[in-house]
Amino acid sequence: MITLGRKPHNYLNANYSPWSWLFSTDHKRVAILYLISITLFFFVGGATAVLFRLELMTPRGDLVISETYNKLFTMHGIIMVFFFLIPSIPAVLGNFLIPMMIGARDLAFPKLNLLSWYIYSIGGVFTIAALVSGGVDTGWTFYTPYSSTYSNTAVMTAALGIFITGFSSILTGLNFMVTTHTMRAPGMHWFRLPLFVWSNYATSLIMILGTPVLAISLLLVAVERFFRMGIFDPKLGGDPLLFQHLFWFYSHPAVYIMILPGMGVISEVITCFARKRVFGYEFIAFSSLAIAVLGFLVWGHHMFVSGQSMYAGMVFSFISMLVAVPSAIKVFNWTATLYKGSITLQTPMLYALGFIGLFTMGGLTGVFLATLAVDVQVHDTYFVVAHFHYIMVGGMVMAYLGGIHFWWPKMTGRLYPEWWGRVSAAMIFFGFNLTFYPQFILGYLGMPRRYHTYPEEFQVLNVMSSAGASLLGVGYLIPLGYLLWSLRYGRAAGDNPWRAKGLEWTTTSPPPTENFQVTPVVTEEAYAYSAEESEAEYQRQVEEFARGEETLEESRREL
Amino acid sequence: MEHEFQLFPEQASSYAAKLDWLYYSLVGVAVFFTFLICVLILTFAIKYRRGSRASRGNPSNGNLKLEFTWALIPFVIMMISFGWGTRLFMEINRPPADAIDMYVVAKQWMWKCQNQNGKGEINELHVPVETPIRVTLISEDVIHSFFVPAFRVKQDVLPGRYTSIWFRPTKPGTYHLFCAEYCGTSHAAMRGKIVVMERHEYAAWLEREGTTPASVQGRLLFERFKCGDCHGGDTSDDGPMLSGLFHRTETMRDGERLEPDLGYVRQSILEPQARVVAGYQPVMPAFQLSEEQIFQLVAYLETLSAQPLKSNTLPEELSR
Numbered sequence: 062m063i064t065l066g067r068k069p070h071n072y073l074n075a076n077y078s079p080w081s082w083l084f085s086t087d088h089k090r091v092a093i094l095y096l097i098s099i100t101l102f103f104f105v106g107g108a109t110a111v112l113f114r115l116e117l118m119t120p121r122g123d124l125v126i127s128e129t130y131n132k133l134f135t136m137h138g139i140i141m142v143f144f145f146l147i148p149s150i151p152a153v154l155g156n157f158l159i160p161m162m163i164g165a166r167d168l169a170f171p172k173l174n175l176l177s178w179y180i181y182s183i184g185g186v187f188t189i190a191a192l193v194s195g196g197v198d199t200g201w202t203f204y205t206p207y208s209s210t211y212s213n214t215a216v217m218t219a220a221l222g223i224f225i226t227g228f229s230s231i232l233t234g235l236n237f238m239v240t241t242h243t244m245r246a247p248g249m250h251w252f253r254l255p256l257f258v259w260s261n262y263a264t265s266l267i268m269i270l271g272t273p274v275l276a277i278s279l280l281l282v283a284v285e286r287f288f289r290m291g292i293f294d295p296k297l298g299g300d301p302l303l304f305q306h307l308f309w310f311y312s313h314p315a316v317y318i319m320i321l322p323g324m325g326v327i328s329e330v331i332t333c334f335a336r337k338r339v340f341g342y343e344f345i346a347f348s349s350l351a352i353a354v355l356g357f358l359v360w361g362h363h364m365f366v367s368g369q370s371m372y373a374g375m376v377f378s379f380i381s382m383l384v385a386v387p388s389a390i391k392v393f394n395w396t397a398t399l400y401k402g403s404i405t406l407q408t409p410m411l412y413a414l415g416f417i418g419l420f421t422m423g424g425l426t427g428v429f430l431a432t433l434a435v436d437v438q439v440h441d442t443y444f445v446v447a448h449f450h451y452i453m454v455g456g457m458v459m460a461y462l463g464g465i466h467f468w469w470p471k472m473t474g475r476l477y478p479e480w481w482g483r484v485s486a487a488m489i490f491f492g493f494n495l496t497f498y499p500q501f502i503l504g505y506l507g508m509p510r511r512y513h514t515y516p517e518e519f520q521v522l523n524v525m526s527s528a529g530a531s532l533l534g535v536g537y538l539i540p541l542g543y544l545l546w547s548l549r550y551g552r553a554a555g556d557n558p559w560r561a562k563g564l565e566w567t568t569t570s571p572p573p574t575e576n577f578q579v580t581p582v583v584t585e586e587a588y589a590y591s592a593e594e595s596e597a598e599y600q601r602q603v604e605e606f607a608r609g610e611e612t613l614e615e616s617r618r619e620l
Numbered sequence: 621m622e623h624e625f626q627l628f629p630e631q632a633s634s635y636a637a638k639l640d641w642l643y644y645s646l647v648g649v650a651v652f653f654t655f656l657i658c659v660l661i662l663t664f665a666i667k668y669r670r671g672s673r674a675s676r677g678n679p680s681n682g683n684l685k686l687e688f689t690w691a692l693i694p695f696v697i698m699m700i701s702f703g704w705g706t707r708l709f710m711e712i713n714r715p716p717a718d719a720i721d722m723y724v725v726a727k728q729w730m731w732k733c734q735n736q737n738g739k740g741e742i743n744e745l746h747v748p749v750e751t752p753i754r755v756t757l758i759s760e761d762v763i764h765s766f767f768v769p770a771f772r773v774k775q776d777v778l779p780g781r782y783t784s785i786w787f788r789p790t791k792p793g794t795y796h797l798f799c800a801e802y803c804g805t806s807h808a809a810m811r812g813k814i815v816v817m818e819r820h821e822y823a824a825w826l827e828r829e830g831t832t833p834a835s836v837q838g839r840l841l842f843e844r845f846k847c848g849d850c851h852g853g854d855t856s857d858d859g860p861m862l863s864g865l866f867h868r869t870e871t872m873r874d875g876e877r878l879e880p881d882l883g884y885v886r887q888s889i890l891e892p893q894a895r896v897v898a899g900y901q902p903v904m905p906a907f908q909l910s911e912e913q914i915f916q917l918v919a920y921l922e923t924l925s926a927q928p929l930k931s932n933t934l935p936e937e938l939s940r
Contacts, residue, residue: 122808127805127806127807127808127809128805131802131804131805131807198804198805200802204762204763204801204802206761206762206763206779207762207763207802207803207804211728211761211762211804212804294779295778295779295780295781296779296780301763301778301779301780302778335668336670337679338679338681339681340680340681340682341681341682341683341686341687342681342682343682344682344687365709366765366774366775366776367763367776367778368775368776368778368781368783371709371710371713374709375706375709378702378705378706378709379702382698382699382701382702383695383698385694385695385698386691386694386695386698389690389691389693389694390687390690390691392657393686393690394687396657396660396661396664397686399660399661399664399665399668400664400668400680401668401674401675401676401677401679401680402664402668402676403668403670403676404664404665404668404669404670405669405670406665406669414661414665417657417661418654418657418658418661421653421654421657422650422654425649425650425653425654426650428646428649428650428697428698428701429643429646429650431698431701431702432642432646432701432702432704432705433705433706433708433709434639434642434704434705434706434707434708434709434712435639435642435643435646435705436705437639437709437712437772437773437774438639438643438769438772438773438774440774440800441765441767441774441800441801441802442800502627505628505629505643506626506627506628506629506769507629507767507769507770507796507798509767509798509799509800509808510802511802511807511808512807512808513807513808514808514809515808516796516811518624518625518626521625522625591679592668592676592679593676593677593679595670596670596671596676599670599671600671603671
């Protein structure tokens, strides 16, 4: 794959047999395995979205019947949440980068790391099986008693898939935490860690503490379904709200699994392309932990109109408001990082700046939802759909793509085509806003989510949304195309095309199997960039270029 | 229900305008901060683009005062939003004492509405304008949600447990009733209409359409199931007296004290052994009544109350 005349030893050319990939415990190869699998799931999940956005072009149900529609949005949710978003940045970029960022040879438990990919894949097989064997129609939230006694679809196959995949999250989280604690290179103390490592550390905390609760809730659904034991269905003596408490106790923190690692990527990209040390390092680091911890105390804000007590609603509303503080701190610090920088707008930076804008909107609309009375109106409407897509797609997917572009040269040794990168980044940004912005308006107007048909007055906004979705879909296909193209035809990247700081850039691209020839010793703070130096160097380049032009001109005249 | 394109939902209840004030204030905050961030990003990206002449001396990597400022400002805004939202939330959670009662049973995929004065409706609920209406909700199967966007109110409808919602319509017209909680195959078809009528029209409508009042139907049930054999009169030892039931506190056999309400009556009919009043034997058999029948029985029991705490009848001018 890499032909540069001399063939330096690296993790990609170490061995070409399929077995050497399937049984590799190299964190970089496991990351690539994850990259391939989550990309597959992303496009399957995306395809379901294309279908239901087409259906929603008209108020009537004329493309698919309601059962199919319900199965489509359910699969979209399950696949995107559990098989794309949750593993996306941690399992691909985190796996690839954390050991290199802290100067280690591999993760603390390389075999466990490979195992977690297998567990993820087995879970994925079950989920695909559920899809093929007729689908599931409960929504990704599996609310009882619909899921436990009423739905006649492949609920248990899908739930089993999620149950199994949960263990891969737990193992990945465990691996990252132990690695961060025990395998840092000499001199890499906690406050020299890249913020990407901090945010993945906070994510790991949630994965370890939250995922078991999800597993338990799904197990209880299974017990009720198979043994008719009354847990959630009041007809059998259960309590339907118990499920919601258990489910959101995991799934709210899980929402932060789906954004914190993205915040880590943004900190890396912004500093590099602004040539600035990050503003307020400690505040960004600790705000990640604050978000992770607060995330466990706000699950009841999904239940303001569920029949939970009014006073419980007040407590959950209050704590949810507090989440705004660490989130705001991050946004302001990233923005301040740009101040007095030496900024260039390559593709990863476009994604990062887009992330800040969209995350700000997602966060601010979160305030609407945390405000009790407003939530009563917009709960379970398109407002909520728009809000969490601003966080998860506008936030996490933008960050993921930004990260993939940023570290692509490191992972493959190749450069992606910059022009195409910028075009698709812009297309995704505009397509995204066109898709989801109208949904805020739809939501306040009262259009409930998960509606197969809708009153006619909502059509204009739905058509806008569907139009945006098609733009977004093309925007996602373009990078798939040119990144694959670049594997063979992309320009050789060199070891550090961005002149980025961070230990992962001190080794060759692609890195050797053992990451570093010599264990690095860290002597400086993270992000030791200097905008002034960058400017001085740029001036030198400009002058050199001008001199070159002059010489060229002179030689022309002489001729 | 207009079929034209709209950007803002109609305000059709006394509460709608109050919520809109809060909502549009939050929109203001959101727009302000989004613009602030976008303008800052664009300004910096242009002013500090590589090769620009802007000064880059003395770069700062942190500033404690700044950090506390931009932590404090969001915090203050959040607290205002919290307080304002909570005040309104308490308002919609506390129906006024003079609200008239309606009962709604939700099932896959329809709304069965029971007017206090007897008229049963499917997927439609007629209500008089400028009158506080309290709707008591229960589901026969899965969780549904009673959502009237024009009134800005929503409440999940649970199986096996009562919830309630109230509103005071201010504008005659027909408004959407949506099921907002995903409830299975035909969830999107579980839509209904709230018809708000002028008071005199409503009275005429009742006159025209009205059947036996719920309390009378309840009384028929009471007699049919011979409830009075054990619970009637003053002398029976078999079961507690039912007159004035909703105005006293009862002690259960296990020492629990409770004020009997709709939920307690429902449980006592469907599973009589669950919570038995102290001093009585658990001898009552279970009765398989439908949710509508329970509503009717309760309407009758309320007429037995010595002095009603809340009025369950229409204001005088409306009653027949």
